[in-house]
Amino acid sequence: MIKAISPWLLNANAALMHYDLPVILKKEQNGYHFSIINQGDALWLIVAWPLGNTIAFRLAYSPGDQLNIKKANISGRNIKVEIGSLIGAQHVELKLPEQEGSPLHWTTTLVPAAPLLLPYWPRDIAPLGAKRSDVLALGDIRVNQVGTRCGQLYFHVTRPEAGAVFYFQNLTSLSDYNQDTETSAGNTVGGEWPEIGFALPPTTKQKPLQQGKSYVISDAYVMLSAEIPPDEPAMIRQYLDMLAGIYLALPKPDTHYQNWPEILQKGLYDLQDSPGCWSQLGGNHYFNAYVSDYDTPPEIMVQLAVLLPLLDYVEWHNVELDVMKKIKEGLPAFYNEKYGTIMRWHPKAADRLQGEEEHKKPLVMDSWYLQHPLLNLSRMALKGDTEAKKLFLDSLEFAIKVARHFDYQWPVFYKMDTLEIVKAETQPGAGGEKDVPGLYAHVLLQAWELTGEKRYLAEAEKAALKLKGLGFKMFYQANNTAFSAGALLRLFKITKKQIYLELSYLALANVFVNTQLWDCNYGYGKNFPTFFALFPLSDAPYTAVYEEQEVFCAFHDYLHHAEGLDIAPSVRLLLAEYIRFLVERAVYYYPTMLPKEMLSDEVKTGEVDHNLWIALEDLHDGWEKSGAVGQEVYGAGNAFGILPRHYMQVEEAGFMIYTDYPTYGFSPTKHRPATFRLAGDSRMICRLMIVKSGHAKLPEITVTTGGKTQLKGKHAEGGDLEFELPGNAEVRIDWR
Numbered sequence: 001m002i003k004a005i006s007p008w009l010l011n012a013n014a015a016l017m018h019y020d021l022p023v024i025l026k027k028e029q030n031g032y033h034f035s036i037i038n039q040g041d042a043l044w045l046i047v048a049w050p051l052g053n054t055i056a057f058r059l060a061y062s063p064g065d066q067l068n069i070k071k072a073n074i075s076g077r078n079i080k081v082e083i084g085s086l087i088g089a090q091h092v093e094l095k096l097p098e099q100e101g102s103p104l105h106w107t108t109t110l111v112p113a114a115p116l117l118l119p120y121w122p123r124d125i126a127p128l129g130a131k132r133s134d135v136l137a138l139g140d141i142r143v144n145q146v147g148t149r150c151g152q153l154y155f156h157v158t159r160p161e162a163g164a165v166f167y168f169q170n171l172t173s174l175s176d177y178n179q180d181t182e183t184s185a186g187n188t189v190g191g192e193w194p195e196i197g198f199a200l201p202p203t204t205k206q207k208p209l210q211q212g213k214s215y216v217i218s219d220a221y222v223m224l225s226a227e228i229p230p231d232e233p234a235m236i237r238q239y240l241d242m243l244a245g246i247y248l249a250l251p252k253p254d255t256h257y258q259n260w261p262e263i264l265q266k267g268l269y270d271l272q273d274s275p276g277c278w279s280q281l282g283g284n285h286y287f288n289a290y291v292s293d294y295d296t297p298p299e300i301m302v303q304l305a306v307l308l309p310l311l312d313y314v315e316w317h318n319v320e321l322d323v324m325k326k327i328k329e330g331l332p333a334f335y336n337e338k339y340g341t342i343m344r345w346h347p348k349a350a351d352r353l354q355g356e357e358e359h360k361k362p363l364v365m366d367s368w369y370l371q372h373p374l375l376n377l378s379r380m381a382l383k384g385d386t387e388a389k390k391l392f393l394d395s396l397e398f399a400i401k402v403a404r405h406f407d408y409q410w411p412v413f414y415k416m417d418t419l420e421i422v423k424a425e426t427q428p429g430a431g432g433e434k435d436v437p438g439l440y441a442h443v444l445l446q447a448w449e450l451t452g453e454k455r456y457l458a459e460a461e462k463a464a465l466k467l468k469g470l471g472f473k474m475f476y477q478a479n480n481t482a483f484s485a486g487a488l489l490r491l492f493k494i495t496k497k498q499i500y501l502e503l504s505y506l507a508l509a510n511v512f513v514n515t516q517l518w519d520c521n522y523g524y525g526k527n528f529p530t531f532f533a534l535f536p537l538s539d540a541p542y543t544a545v546y547e548e549q550e551v552f553c554a555f556h557d558y559l560h561h562a563e564g565l566d567i568a569p570s571v572r573l574l575l576a577e578y579i580r581f582l583v584e585r586a587v588y589y590y591p592t593m594l595p596k597e598m599l600s601d602e603v604k605t606g607e608v609d610h611n612l613w614i615a616l617e618d619l620h621d622g623w624e625k626s627g628a629v630g631q632e633v634y635g636a637g638n639a640f641g642i643l644p645r646h647y648m649q650v651e652e653a654g655f656m657i658y659t660d661y662p663t664y665g666f667s668p669t670k671h672r673p674a675t676f677r678l679a680g681d682s683r684m685i686c687r688l689m690i691v692k693s694g695h696a697k698l699p700e701i702t703v704t705t706g707g708k709t710q711l712k713g714k715h716a717e718g719g720d721l722e723f724e725l726p727g728n729a730e731v732r733i734d735w736r
Contacts, residue, residue, distance in 0.1 A: 005136070008122040009195055013136060015039045016046065016056055017128055024072050025079055029096045032224060036072070036081065036094075041065045043083065043092065044126075045106070050226055052131060053162035057197075057222065058124040060090045060108055088113040097224070101241070103249050107173070108218040115208040118181075118200055124218065125153075125167065125197030130160045136194045137162065142235065143472055143513055144190035147541055148621050150517045151189040153196060154239055156228050166223040166242035168517075169198045170250060172531075173219035175521035180215075182207045184621050185520070221246045232471060233502035236509045237568065239472075243512060244570035247577065248683060253519050253531050255584040255660065257689055257716065260646070263587055264313070264639035266613040271306070271636050272323050274612060282348050284330030290630035291614055293606035296360075297349035300334040300342055301369055302634040303327050304376035305546065309553075309637030311380065316644035328387065334373075335391055339416055341398035342377075342391060344369045363417050367410035367432065368480050371439045374399060375483065378446035389450065396447055400459060403440055408463045410436040426476065433476040437463040438484020438507060445487055445494075457494070464491055467503050475510035475538050479550035482511055486558045493561065504558075505571065511551065512574060514538060524598040525622030528588035532581035533619070542618035542626070545589040545635035552582045553641050559662050559679045569681060576680030576727055580660045583646060586638055589615035591627060600628035607631070647691070650674055653735050654694045661686040661727055673734040680727025688731070690721040699735040706730055 005013075015021060016039060024036045024043075033048040036059070043060040060067065062085035071082040079094040087110065094106040129137035143154040151169030171185040178185055183201035191197060200217060209215055223242040229235035271277055276291040279298060286298035287306055307327050314321055334342045345353065350362035359366050374395060380388035403410075405419050411432040413422035425431055444460035447453070464487070467474060475481045485507035492500035516533040519525075536547035555575045562572070587593055591610045599608060599616075608616065608627045617632040648657040648666045657666075657674060666676035680686065690701050690713070703711045703723050707730065713721040725731065 003192075003194065006122065006195060009126060009136075012039060012042065012044070012056065012058075012126050013128060013134075016044060016126065017132055017134070024069060024081065025074050027074065027079075027096060029077065030100050031226075032097075034096060036079065038067055038069055041067065043067055043069075043081065045094065046128075047104075047224065048131075049162045049224070051160075051162065053137065053157060053160050054128040054131060055137070055157065055162070055165065056126040056128055057106075057220070058122075058126070059092045059094065059106055059218075060085070061122070061124075062087045062090075086113065087116060101223075101245050103168075103246050104222040104224065105249065106218070106220055107216060109214050110209075110217045111214050112209045112211050115211050117203045117206065117208050119202050119204065121200040121202065123191045123195050123197035123199045124220075127157055127194050127196070139193055141190075141193055141196065143239065145187060146514075146539065147535070148184065148186040148516055148520065149514055149535060151185070151198065152243075152513075152517075153189050153191075153198075154242070155193075155196070158228060161228060163224065163226040163228060164238055164242075165225075166239070166246065167197065168221040168223075168246045168250075170219040170221065171518040172251075172253075172521065173216040174200075175519075176213070177209065177215050177217060178622070179522040180207060180209055180213075181205070182523075182623065184623055185518070185522075186621055221249060232469060232506070235471070236502070236505050237570075239509050240505060240512070240568060240570040240574070244573050247517070247574065250517070253529060255580065255687065257658070257660075257687065257722070258584055258587045260583075260587075260639055260643045261656075261691075263590075263613070264643050266592075267590075267636060267639050268321075270613045271633070272321075274609075274614070276606070276609065276612070276631075277614065277633050277636075281346060282330075282333055284333060285326040286330055286346070287327065287633050287636075288606070289634055290606035290617075290632060291609060291612065293630065295352070296605070297352050298330070298346040299344055299369075300331070300346075300373045301344065303331060304373050305550075305634040306636050308376050308379060309549070309640035311383070312644045313640040316647075316649075328385075331391060332387065335394065339398060341370070341395040341416070342373055343416065358423055359413050363415050364413050364422055365416050366413055367436050368439060368477060370399060370402070371436060371443055372480070374443045375439065375446065378443060378450060381450055382446065393447075393451075396443075399440070399443065403459070403463060408437050408440070408466045409434075410440075431473070433480075434467075434470055434474050435476045435481040435484050435507070435510075437466040438474075438487055438503075439480045441491065442483050442487035445490055460487070460491060461495070464488055464500060464503060467506065468499070470506070472510060472513055474506060475514055478511060478514060478534055478536050478547040479554065481507050482551040482554035482558075485511070486554055486561060489558060489561050489565075489567075493565070501567070505568065508558075508571060508575070515578070516543070520622045523622030524620075524625065527594055527598055528619065529581075529585050530619070531585075532578050533585060534578070541624075542620045542629075544617050544619075544629075544632075545586070545615040545638055546617070546632055548582060548586065548589075549635060549638045549641050552579060552586075553645070555579055556645050556662050560664070563664055572679065572728070573681040573684065576661050576686075577684065579662055580680075580686055583642060583660045586642065589619065589635070589638065591616055591631065594626070598625055600625040602628065603630055604628060605630040648674065648676065649693070650733075650735075651693075653699055654692065654696050655698055655735075656691045656693050657733060658689040658691050659686060663731075673732050675730070675732050678725070678727050678729050678731060682726045682728045684727045685724050686727055688723040688725055689716065690723075690733075692719055702734045704732045704734075707732070 068084035448456035488504035
């Protein structure tokens with residue numbers, strides 16, 4: 001079947017493949033041939049693969065015009081072209097790849113000649129195919145932008161065979177365009193083959209570009225490969241390596257130190273003392289899912305989602321919290337003797353459910369909602385909690401029965417009593433909760449570790465293998481996909497079977513596909529950072545605190561289990577960088593950090609108290625208000641997860657060591673020097689802080705990396721010390 005194409009692509013293909021258009025500049029680099037050609041109303045970069053197949057990227061455009069090339073020069077890898085056009089002056093700066101594995105990059109700016117509306121803009125990639133051929137290339141799009149996620153397009157050119165392309169539009173650079181036209185950068189990169197690439201969002205609100213103001217209208221990075229991956233593992237590795245290659249070249253926003261000890265205390269106070277966070281039932285206290293949500297019965301997932309981060313904190317700080325005792329006392333009430341398992345809803349209040357949503361019925365289970373509490377109970381059990389161990393092991397056979405009944409491929413909702421499917425698929429033809437096999441494998445690995453019974457390990461392997469072949473469609477919910485990655489890495493370590501390492505990369509790639517590698521600096525987005533934010537579901541329109549906090553913890557665990565293993569450098573880099581940016585961004589989920597005018601006037605569940613240090617569930621695109629879902633009590637683990645993982649206590653000397661990268665090998669010590677190793681990649685820079693834990697001045701501090709390089713710090717606010725150092729470094733800190 002011949003695919004229909006637009007006049008714009010038909011015209012471009014005919015002109016570029018058949019007409020003898022003037023070649024402005026030509027250069028060969030790393031086996032690829034690059035030519036810049038003026039088609040008339042468009043300036044194109046033609047790239048020829050080593051085998052001759054060609055693809056074109058549009059650098060500049062002026063509809064129905066004849067572009068006037070005023071100046072063009074080449075200096076090494078750098079090419080600059082100045083263009084006159086009816087819509088205004090355009091300037092293109094192009095950098096060819098420095099070496100194999102580094103990206104091609106261009107930036108195009110426009111200075112409008114008049115107040116300018118752009119109701120339509122064609123996509124900027126033309127897969128031309130073989131030279132002098134009328135037949136456009138055939139290809140497969142593997143990843144494209146969804147909503148306000150990365151402006152990414154990963155595809156393979158399959159006929160004539162050429163290779164792979166990773167196209168990335170740096171949407172941060174388009175903020176002035178989006179601000180002045182009141183448009184969103186969402187869904188701007190994608191298309192249907194062969195009409196693919198980036199298109200400026202149409203100016204439908206009669207908000208023009210300003211005459212005489214300079215706007216970036218394209219800031220593109222392109223990774224090229226002559227390899228079409230032969231199988232899924234090779235495709236996933238190629239995607240991760242290409243993403244990391246672009247990430248290294250991408251300008252990244254500055255990060256800032258957030259005072260997490262202080263933030264935690266504010267959040268702990270409000271979590272314990274705010275009436276809106278609590279309900280009482282059967283003589284026990286339970287967390288509400290959302291602030292002032294008294295209609296929804298207590299859920300076991302909510303209780304454990306807060307309890308586990310609190311457990312991390314009390315182990316780090318060596319304190320006791322009464323709030324933890326309250327929650328633990330109420331957990332046994334969720335166990336149902338009849339079915340031999342914990343239930344999602346508190347059995348004594350399940351009849352309050354009105355069924356306004358499919359899953360809000362007493363015996364309806366959302367597939368991951370059974371696995372997740374079991375995972376958290378197993379974590380408590382492995383820390384010596386006997387009540388948690390009993391609840392976990394008593395529920396385990398039911399979980400295994402469910403897994404086998406569905407052949408390790410879970411629907412969205414099912415009934416607990418009959419296992420009847422209530423909702424099979426997320427969307428027609430899309431399948432159910434595809435990452436639950438990995439989450440279930442994690443649960444069974446915990447059971448194996450707790451009991452030593454090999455049947456649990458075998459069960460984990462059966463489930464894990466169901467993830468093969470899912471490609472970039474594995475992701476149902478971010479935290480579950482991240483937990484799956486860790487479970488698969490553990491399976492690799494235990495069994496030495498390469499398939500599990502490859503499947504762990506598959507899970508991680510699915511997480512990174514759903515990130516936002518750009519800063520939304522328009523509209524309300526000016527009030528909070530969004531770089532490297534993560535979306536909770538594959539189609540979610542907002543980022544969410546609970547899933548981000550759990551992915552953050554899962555990534556820490558993945559790096560811990562990967563210590564000493566030869567894992568992909570791209571994986572080490574991307575995991576550490578997500579963590580670094582989350583440690584800064586997470587504080588902006590608290591409504592206290594945001595202006596009131598950007599909070600939603602209507603709230604779906606409960607209410608939002610701007611003065612309460614309980615995180616909002618949802619942060620949206622810059623033109624949409626946030627907090628519309630509610631203030632998420634079960635996301636209160638945010639600070640309690642961050643503090644123990646990023647602050648190392650040196651009690652005798654009166655300070656803590658903070659890093660925004662994960663660390664290995666530090667244990668609480670009163671002896672000098674303190675030593676540890678940073679995770680991540682040596683090509684990236686992270687922050688280290690010496691943070692006062694009392695009122696006394698800091699002692700004289702010496703920070704050394706690699707056993708010889710002494711770093712110079714700078715004084716920060718409050719008398720703390722700040723250092724910058726590379727990732728993957730051995731660090732020694734001494735004081736006197």
